[in-house]
Amino acid sequence: MTQTLILETEDAVVERSIRQSNRPVFLAVYLLLGIAFGYVLTRSEAVSWFRIQEMFRFQSFRMYGIIGSAVATAAVTLALLKRSGLKSLAGESISVPDKKLGRGIRHILGGILFGFGWALTGACPAPLFSLVGSGAPVMIVAVLSAIAGAWVYGWLRPKLPHY
Amino acid sequence: MTTWLTGTLPWYVAGPLLGLFVPALLIVGNKQFGVSSNLRHLCSAIAPGKVAFFHYDWRKVGLWNLLFLAGIAIGGFLAYQGGAVHQVAISPATRATLAGLGIHDFSGAAPHEIFSWHALLTLRGFVSVVVGGFLVGFGSAYAGGCTSGHAISGLANFQLPSLIAVVGFFAGGLATTWFILPFLLGAL
Numbered sequence: 001m002t003q004t005l006i007l008e009t010e011d012a013v014v015e016r017s018i019r020q021s022n023r024p025v026f027l028a029v030y031l032l033l034g035i036a037f038g039y040v041l042t043r044s045e046a047v048s049w050f051r052i053q054e055m056f057r058f059q060s061f062r063m064y065g066i067i068g069s070a071v072a073t074a075a076v077t078l079a080l081l082k083r084s085g086l087k088s089l090a091g092e093s094i095s096v097p098d099k100k101l102g103r104g105i106r107h108i109l110g111g112i113l114f115g116f117g118w119a120l121t122g123a124c125p126a127p128l129f130s131l132v133g134s135g136a137p138v139m140i141v142a143v144l145s146a147i148a149g150a151w152v153y154g155w156l157r158p159k160l161p162h163y
Numbered sequence: 164m165t166t167w168l169t170g171t172l173p174w175y176v177a178g179p180l181l182g183l184f185v186p187a188l189l190i191v192g193n194k195q196f197g198v199s200s201n202l203r204h205l206c207s208a209i210a211p212g213k214v215a216f217f218h219y220d221w222r223k224v225g226l227w228n229l230l231f232l233a234g235i236a237i238g239g240f241l242a243y244q245g246g247a248v249h250q251v252a253i254s255p256a257t258r259a260t261l262a263g264l265g266i267h268d269f270s271g272a273a274p275h276e277i278f279s280w281h282a283l284l285t286l287r288g289f290v291s292v293v294v295g296g297f298l299v300g301f302g303s304a305y306a307g308g309c310t311s312g313h314a315i316s317g318l319a320n321f322q323l324p325s326l327i328a329v330v331g332f333f334a335g336g337l338a339t340t341w342f343i344l345p346f347l348l349g350a351l
Contacts, residue, residue, distance in 0.1 A: 021192040021227050029191055030227045034234020037184050041235070042242035042272075043169070044177030045251050049273035054257040056333075056340035062174050067314060069178030074185035074196075074319035081186050090192040097195075099307065099317060099324040107324045110306025111313075111331020113298050118332060119339035120295030120347075122273055124310040125303060126198040128296065129232055130239025134248060135271045136278045142296030147209070149300025150202035154216035160305065 020090035038130045047130055049122025056119055102163025109161075117149075169245035171252070185316055194227060197312025199303035201225065201232045248272040264348040277348075287347050306331065 020026060044066055045051050055063035081094055088094055101107075118124055121142050123131060128146055131139040153160075172180075188194040203217065204225030211217035221229075242248070250270055258269065266274045275282070282288035303309040306328045308317060314332065317325020 021194070022223070026192055027227060027230050030188075030194075031230040031234045031237075033184065033187060033191070034231035035238040035241070036234075037181070037231070038235035038238025038240075039242045040172065040177060040180045040238075042239045043172045043247045044174070044181065045171055045248060045272075046177070046181075047239065047272055048248055048251045049278065050251045050253045050257065050261075050269070052336075053261060053340065054253045056336050057257055057260060059254045059256045059260075065174035066178040066181065067310075069175055070182035070315050071318045073179040073182030074315055075321075077183065077186040078189070078319050081189060086190070088190055088193040092193050094189050094193050096189070096316075096320050098320075099322045101324045101327075104324060104327040107306055107313075107327040108331045110302050110304070111328040112302070112335040112338075113331075114302025114306055114309060114328075115332040115335020115337075116339050116343075117295045117298030117300075117302055117335075118310075119336040119344070120291050121299055122291075123299070124198075125202065125299060126232075126235050126309075126311060127239075128299060129198075129236045131272060133236055133240030134243030136273050138278050138280050138283060138292060139273075141283065142292045142299070145293050145296030146300030146303075147202055147205050149297040149302070150199075150304040151206045151210065151212075151214070151217075151300075152297075153301045153304035154203070154206060154214045155212075157214075157216050 020092075026090060038126070041126060042130055042134055047123060047127035047134070052119065052122040100163065104163075106160075106162040117146075169242070169247060171247070182315065182319070185319055188231075192227065195312070196316045197228075197308055198232065198235070199300075199309035199312060201228050202300050203304060204229055261348075264345060266348065290347055302335070 041047055046063060046066055051063055054060045078096070086094060121128065123139070123142070125146065128139055128143050132143065185196045188196050204221045207217040207219060207221040248271065251272065266276060268275050277288050277291050279288070283292060306313065308325065308328060310332065313325040313328040318329065
């Protein structure tokens with residue numbers, strides 16, 4: 001009984017936070033954060049096929065510096081945030097769920113397939129979308145193709161090995 | 164001043180700024196930074212079909228992320244209008260290697276010889292854009308994340324699955340760059 005009550009309370013919290021997050025003011029904040037992200041990402045040149053080639057050919061430190069310092073900054077701020085016990089502006093406690101490992105089959109196979117696509121397009125998902133409006137309009141075809149790829153994955157999912 | 168607002172960002176400025184989106188999204192609404200889940204949300208919104216993977220309330224789960232994604236496209240457009248990625252100053256070594264593979268136009272974010280409407284029907288254009296895009300979508304959905312969700316969010320949270328995925332990203336990318344692109348770029 002107590003168990004059910006606790007679960008219901010947790011659900012209610014999640015419900016409320018989803019309602020909060022979908023309030024227009026929050027949605028506007030996500031849009032603005034996205035604009036800032038796309039702006040910095042483009043000016044970082046990580047959206048460029050040329051930079052991705054330079055990275056995979058080990059001919060510049062630049063992309064490794066960007067990814068490495070992004071991970072380091074995120075790791076430090078995330079650790080501080082967890083320790084602080086701060087609540088989000090939408091009102092829920094901040095928590096980051098662990099990712100399920102198993103034998104890691106989906107991670108290595110999916111990762112390699114993604115890597116093929118990353119080197120071919122010279123773009124990961126965020127740049128794919130940002131490039132449409134920043135000098136490579138043909139990338140709209142790559143975007144549609146990526147959506148098709150995700151769809152085919154969803155369709156084949158029951159047959160694929162995951163964990 | 165103009166350079167400060169529009170020029171190429173040094174890696175040690177761009178990287179930390181990009182990393183800050185992980186705590187920013189958590190602080191706003193306990194959201195996990197990860198762009199590729201949007202591909203799933205888009206499938207769910209546009210054509211869920213009979214696929215169980217796409218039957219969920221995408222508005223509830225993913226509306227915030229789709230807006231973040233729309234923002235990324237707008238932000239890219241604004242940066243481009245300000246002059247970003249018109250000319251990417253890659254290392255002379257890369258330039259020489261790519262020239263050897265048949266790339267001559269070094270303007271823009273990506274070579275127009277591959278990434279343009281008229282190149283789409285060439286073998287290298289089709290494979291780079293259509294096949295490449297498909298693999299980005301399929302691979303990130305299969306791996307459960309991309310460079311943002313696994314490489315940045317996941318590694319920052321010391322997730323072993325993310326490390327495995329990132330090893331996969333580089334294994335696939337290196338294999339393609341070193342063994343496939345030399346043939347692909349030479350082919351029209």
